[in-house]
Amino acid sequence: MSLNDPIAPPSTLDALVDPEALLAALEPLWQLSRCPLRVLRADATVFIALEDPCGPAALCQYVDAFELSRSSCEELVALTRAPRAQAAMDLGEPVAHRCFTGAEYRASELFLGGRSLGRVVFGPFRPDTEPAADPFFAALDTRIDAAFADREFSRMPALSAAQADSIVRGTRATIVALAAQSRDLALLRAVHDATQHGPAEELVRKNDELERANAHLRELDRVKGNFLATISHELKTPLTSILGYAEMLSENIGGVLNDEQRGFVTVISDRARQLLGMITSIIELARMDQKQLRAARTPVSVGKLAREVAATFVPSARKKQIRIDAEVDDSTPSAYGEAGYLRQVLHNLVDNALKFTPEHGSVRIVVRPTSAALADSAEDSVGLAVLAHSRPCVELRVSDTGVGIPRGERDRVFDAFYQVDTGVARQFGGAGLGLAIVRRIVDAIGGQVRVEDNEDGVGVAMVVILPAAES
């Protein structure tokens, strides 16, 4: 449940209209007929009343003298005062109510901003088309003197329906105008007060909150750092020993090994190295959730990095007789990022490409300028359509002639531990972390990464778009 609205406009007559000022404003209108004019609140209680100081009309007093007519009169008055069902907003057209004596009332709802403030009730008055009281009145009680009723009825102020409607409309317009002005002033005051006095107090409060949150974050950071260091140490130490002793065995330090024994030791070394790689990746992935990844954004030459990384992979590519090339368009601008992390992106992409490319295939790294709609920071996808705008970018494309990735799975390959097909994973090794790390880094830099078909027809291309550094 959200907070209440601090600038919800006031919506009661008492909050919006000064009764004395309203009495003064309505007096001249009332003098036109001197028939009772009442303004009621939304709960049907009387807000103001303009009535003849001599009291109600003689006919009304006569009606009160008989039980049946008195109770009928009370019912009618209650009806005129009852709120109208939610039927109209800002309309409030006068509604006629006819008394059993032949006299009439007019009632009109006071709508402001879609809410009823209350209503205007005008009457009783004598419709100018009715010279005598309704015979229904005299029929209510044998004691009622019909001639007296007719005489007093004819003495009531006579008004045409149009006159009565105008008085009610005029009254309604006066009240609504006063209330609207006062509501707008109240709104302005709310805005003014809150914007003048609110911010200073709020600033102090926010500052306290921020300090507390900061202390909490620092503590969390420390705990996480400790955890990572411990895990890293506890997992890596035994593996280092395993690798070390396996190496000593293979170098015959513990005695000469036969061919079968040497084969066993090689398997131990290979699997241990694989495990070490996975642990390093997991720790790296966990570290990347920390904020420092976001901070570093300096101009980096992706072309230079691409050539360096390609060179480091030449020996392993040669082993599988795979061709590896780096093509760099010299007009490519520098990208925003951090050299260490971008190198890791390249390393993971090329490593992946080599892993899934069969012998005699090829891996191509292409770096070229492009333009794309990127956001200034990639905090999340909310508001991307507004935050992102077309800007110069660097495209880094690593394509292979490997087994490919089915279209339906191209988004999921960036999820941690995801492997397209477990059979493939077993054949080629790996934990499905390389691309997850790539995605984390690219997201943090504010870039994009996606899978496309290889332009050469076979295999896939991993395409990374990085924001260009402003020249």
Add this chain to the structure above:
Amino acid sequence: MQLDFRARELTLKFVYCGPSHAGKSTNLRVLHDRIAPLHRSKIITLDANDDGTLFLDLLPLSVKMGDVVVRLNLYTVPGKALLTATRRLVLQGVDGVVFVADSRSSETRSNAESFVDLKQNLRDSGRDIRTLPLVIQFNKRDAADARPDSELDALADRGSEPVLRAIASRGEGVSETFVALLDVVLRRLETAGELERTLHVDSTTALVSITDALGLPTDLQRACFGGGGSRHT
């Protein structure tokens, strides 16, 4: 959301945000002209003596659903960069936001700045834009240097909220934007169990009742960028 059990009233607050002169007040004026007087009040405008809206516009709408009156208060916030305090005030207690962006390429930066300001103002009020119902409207699609549809289609698909096209000065896309936000807000209330508790209906029924009463369309597909608005076919 404000619920007055005694008066059987449910009040929702929608705020139109965006840079100066993007068309926030025009959106409200178009809705005002389109909706029958039975369901809407006059627009309350608190303005200064010079250009544009200084403080705010407020358009109150109301619809009766069963025995509950659903009130929808539509506010605009001042687009001017200086009036942060007023913007923050108007955003308090907000149930949904329409971000009105200016389609012109030249306004791309001011759109982004205004959106960042919105995020900050919400954060200052203890709200998170990621959990607040939001729709984005790209207004002034008829401008000569409007950003191309293809670019906005692609961004809408990558983003997480509905993105709609509009030419508010001609009344195009305004109703659709409002209905899109109403839809997101109702679905959010449904998930939180509030809709069942207050109106005893699901979000689809509530949406159809309200849009029918107000005479607004529920087919948003044509006004949405990307693959958005798929619920309304």
